[in-house]
Amino acid sequence: MDVIIIGGGIVGTLIARQLSKYSLKILLLERESDIAMGATKANSAIVHAGYDPIPNSNKAKTNVRGNKLYPELCSALKVPFKRNGALILAFNDEEAKVLEELKERGRKNGVMGLEIIKRDEILKREPNINPEVKMALYAPSSGITSPYLLAISALENAWENGIEVHLEEEVQGIIKRKRGYIVKTNKNSYLTRYIINAGGVYADEIMKMAGIDFPFEITPRKGEYYVLDKKMRNLVSSTIFPTPSPISKGVLVVPTVEGNILLGPNAKDVKDKEDKSTTWEGLKEVWEKATKLVPHISFSSVINTFAGIRAGSNYKDFLIKEFKSAEGILNFAGIDSPGLTSAPALAEIAEEWLKDKEKLIPKKNFKGERENPLYFRELSNEEREELIKKDPSWGHIICRCEHVSEKELRETIRHPLTPKILEALRKRLRIGTGRCHGAFCTPYVLKILSEELGKPINFFTLKGENSKILFGENKARWKYAKRS
Structure with a gap:
């Protein structure tokens, strides 16, 4: 193989599509029975504007770039995408100061169109918001999509362009060779020149298998959600945020492209990377915080609850790095929020990294668009x-x-x-x-x-x-x- 991509989430699948433009032998390995079974399946489905990340961080640069790439990407892959805008609410003077800080941070990050609006304008746009709101930061470039459908469409497009996909293959070892690596799974061994680690919550374990000695550790961060019936689709049209905390953007009220409304997530660090259970305490927290933003939500409209795991880490930023001790391996680790938004930009980074290693030959017959599915x-x-x-x-x-x-x-x-x-x-x-x-x-x-x-x-x-x-x-x- 020329390239093995480890991980079939939104990052791995978009990288696969990006590299399928070239004459390369590419294999994507996924440990689960399907792709998009981790954070890509269970998240808020928001394409963030980019006002929140620290300026000049990997998160900030890839968030803003990824946001700009979404319309063309989703159009090519026939995946729903909508710029519905976001409102970040403040209920007191202290929170209002944070909104000003976020607006300035967004300006530094290159986010366009941010503005502070007052109560009357907020309620005119979103009548169901808590009338005690003081002001809001409006981010018009914020959007929504279907994360798992985007990952599936990207991989199907990459497969049409010649990459291989192996499901239910868990990477269990990586052995350095003079030229490249041997990747051992529960089923096979593969010789490859390059590895791209997009292993989600297991990215730190992949790094250890490769012999990378770096003080990096992923802490699984669980978030719980409610799903509301489609009869509530007109509850809000924008994504409604509270003023964010240092570890979370907070519990949101989010329209989806499918017509449902999501409430959530909370944020709780857990030990088990597979702990997707919901709890009474967690769901109670989500309900209380969501109904502070939008008070008149009927509990009878709830049709489901679920939880997802995000790849929080001690690095406080996306780790995008090739280490000298493991040359030929590019790591995308700790890709928590805004990972969905950043994923198209992360794919570009993988492409540029490989171009620095090899002279890549574009495919003459590359198919960049997916046929429009009939629903x-x-x-x-x-x-x-x-x-x-x-x-x-x-x-x-x-x-x-x-x-x-x-x-x-x-x-x-x-x-x-x-x-x-x-x-x-x-x-x-x-x-x-x-x-x-x-x-x-x-x-x-x-x-x-x-x-x-x-x-x-x-x-x-x-x-x-x-x-x-x-x-x-x-x-x-x-x-x-x-x-x-």
Whole structure:
């Protein structure tokens, strides 16, 4: 291999796409059963404006650059993106001073259009905000997107341009050779000239495997969220922030490109990098802080809760570095917020780093755009009727909450990069993410998976190993119980 990319989150997948422009043998390794299973799946989905990071930091430079890249990137990959703007609220004079500091910091970072607005203007724009608000910093360049769909689209585009993708391969060792490295996984060993470490919360462990002696440690930082029903889509149109703290941008009220509203996250350092549990105390904190910003949120509108893990670290900035002790390995570590926003700029950095190492030959047949996917829920009635005339399975709705058709489901299952697990179908189609949580659609999804792959229904899992959905037929289990 020329390049091995470790990690299939938003950073790794966008790097893969960026490097797929060149005549290189590239392999992306992901330890999970699908890509975008970590922080990329569970975050606030915000494309930050860039007023918050310390000027001249890696976070500041890549945030502002990444924000500028988003419209063209999402257009090419056919991923939703919307500049909905953000309001950072102040409720007293002390918080109002912080807004002035953020505005000045944003100016130094090159963020355009920042302005301080007062209560009347705030409530005119967002009538549901707490009327006790004193003033707000308005950031018009802030936006929202779908992080996991962007990662999936980027990797599919990179795959179309010739890269390899291996799922369920966990890196367990890195051995230095005279020219390059041997990367050992739980399944194989690979010889490569270069390694790009985009391992998320495990990036520090990858560094240690490579023999890098540097005082860097990732501390998993858990954030908990509520998801509100789409009937609340008009609650706010902008992303609503509190005045930030030193470790967090705070609990937010965030519209999503899918039409839901998110409340969260809180911020709690944990020991377990896989601890994605929600807690009563954490969710209580999120609710109290979110309803301070937007008071009239009905608890009956909550359809789900979840938690995500961010890669907090002792470095206090993104670690973007090649060490002398491990030349040929570029590390992207401690990529917490604004990692989603910065990811396109981080991909450019990886590209420039490799250009300094090698003379890269651009592919003549590079395909930079993804075909526009057809989502039944987004089509007009006339477009739907035309498709149903050609293929009646377009009219068979499998997921009523998200209006997903049988045709879409079968086509998605047939894609070579789609893992045959329910979580992969959720991320690609939003199937089972509505108010019923898959109670209606899951049996149909399992039936169609069984038909497409020729496997029994109880073969399929939620997210890979040890996550079975069905273990056998009820009648068979009842007979066994009676015999026992």
